Amino acid sequence: MPRPASPPTVSPDPPATGRRLAAGVDPGAHLSSRAAVAADVSVAPGAVIGAGVSVGAGAVVGSGAVIHDGTEIGARCVIEDGAILGKRPRLRARSTAPRGELAPLVVGPGASICAGAVVYAGAVIGAEAIIGDQAHVRERVTIGERTVIGRGSSVELDARVGARVIVQSNVYVTSGTVIEDDVFLGPAVVTTNDHTMGRHPREEPTPGPVFRRACRVGGGVVVVPGIVVGAEAFVAAGAVVTADVAERAVVMGVPARFVREVEDEDLLERWR
Numbered sequence: 445m446p447r448p449a450s451p452p453t454v455s456p457d458p459p460a461t462g463r464r465l466a467a468g469v470d471p472g473a474h475l476s477s478r479a480a481v482a483a484d485v486s487v488a489p490g491a492v493i494g495a496g497v498s499v500g501a502g503a504v505v506g507s508g509a510v511i512h513d514g515t516e517i518g519a520r521c522v523i524e525d526g527a528i529l530g531k532r533p534r535l536r537a538r539s540t541a542p543r544g545e546l547a548p549l550v551v552g553p554g555a556s557i558c559a560g561a562v563v564y565a566g567a568v569i570g571a572e573a574i575i576g577d578q579a580h581v582r583e584r585v586t587i588g589e590r591t592v593i594g595r596g597s598s599v600e601l602d603a604r605v606g607a608r609v610i611v612q613s614n615v616y617v618t619s620g621t622v623i624e625d626d627v628f629l630g631p632a633v634v635t636t637n638d639h640t641m642g643r644h645p646r647e648e649p650t651p652g653p654v655f656r657r658a659c660r661v662g663g664g665v666v667v668v669p670g671i672v673v674g675a676e677a678f679v680a681a682g683a684v685v686t687a688d689v690a691e692r693a694v695v696m697g698v699p700a701r702f703v704r705e706v707e708d709e710d711l712l713e714r715w716r
């Protein structure tokens with residue numbers, strides 16, 4: 445794409461001493477004078493990088509990406525076109541979500557935030573993780589190393605997601621969910637955390653489900669609030685899980701019922 449002749453747009457905040465624009469910053473990008481961008485970073489036209497943002501060596505920022513103040517982006521990260529990083533939540537008046545100041549979003553080295561994804565302030569994204577196109581990761585969520593959040597999936601506030609987790613497309617991970625390492629959630633899995641659908645005292649907790657290490661959950665499964673799915677368990681496609689699932693159990697149907705145990709040869713250590 446040809447570069448416009450005009451100089452890069454720089455915000456009116458005071459320039460840092462000795463600051464020079466990195467060679468790879470397109471003149472059509474808006475880069476705060478108080479951002480710290482490594483010399484070899486590539487920034488495409490139309491990207492906006494706010495004050496106090498740091499971008500590590502070898503990172504790439506796509507066209508139209510918006511990186512809000514204070515966000516920390518590690519070396520070799522890829523921020524694709526139209527991604528929004530460090531967004532602050534907009535809560536409804538009666539929301540029970542915490543309203544305190546949020547820590548900066550931290551994106552670990554080698555992570556990718558794909559086109560149109562929105563990742564909030566206060567989240568921590570692990571090294572080499574991939575947040576898919578149009579996925580949505582809320583405040584204070586933690587995502588472990590090499591985890592993939594699929595296209596269009598939502599990970600709601602305060603959820604904790606371990607390392608090497610696969611969350612396929614269009615999954616809804618409700619707030620407070622715990623997903624341990626090596627879990628697999630198939631497409632369009634839905635988790636829930638409120639049996640009353642909003643008709644409970646404000647102080648009453650809304651427990652998200654817990655997915656123990658290396659469990660697998662098939663496409664279209666619905667998990668009702670507070671359920672624990674045991675380590676290495678297998679939930680068949682389309683099930684509605686209304687009771688805890690034992691470690692290594694295969695469950696199926698509506699409501700999900702035990703049918704057998706996961707075979708030795710299907711345990712994760714055979715498939716690493």
Ligand SMILES: CC(C)(COP(=O)(O)OP(=O)(O)OC[C@H]1O[C@@H](n2cnc3c(N)ncnc32)[C@H](O)[C@@H]1OP(=O)(O)O)[C@@H](O)C(=O)NCCC(=O)NCCS
Pocket residue numbers: 630631661662663679680681682683696697
């Ligand atoms: C569980 C699963 C592996 C099939 O298991 P299976 O033991 O091979 O099942 P079978 O085809 O031998 O069927 C055994 C019985 O269970 C039923 N059954 C199979 N899958 C079922 C399911 N998901 N829900 C309810 N019943 C199911 C069959 O109809 C059959 O019933 P019958 O004995 O009355 O005829 C499969 O249904 C499944 O869930 N796969 C996961 C796919 C997925 O979501 N992947 C995610 C990434 S794409």
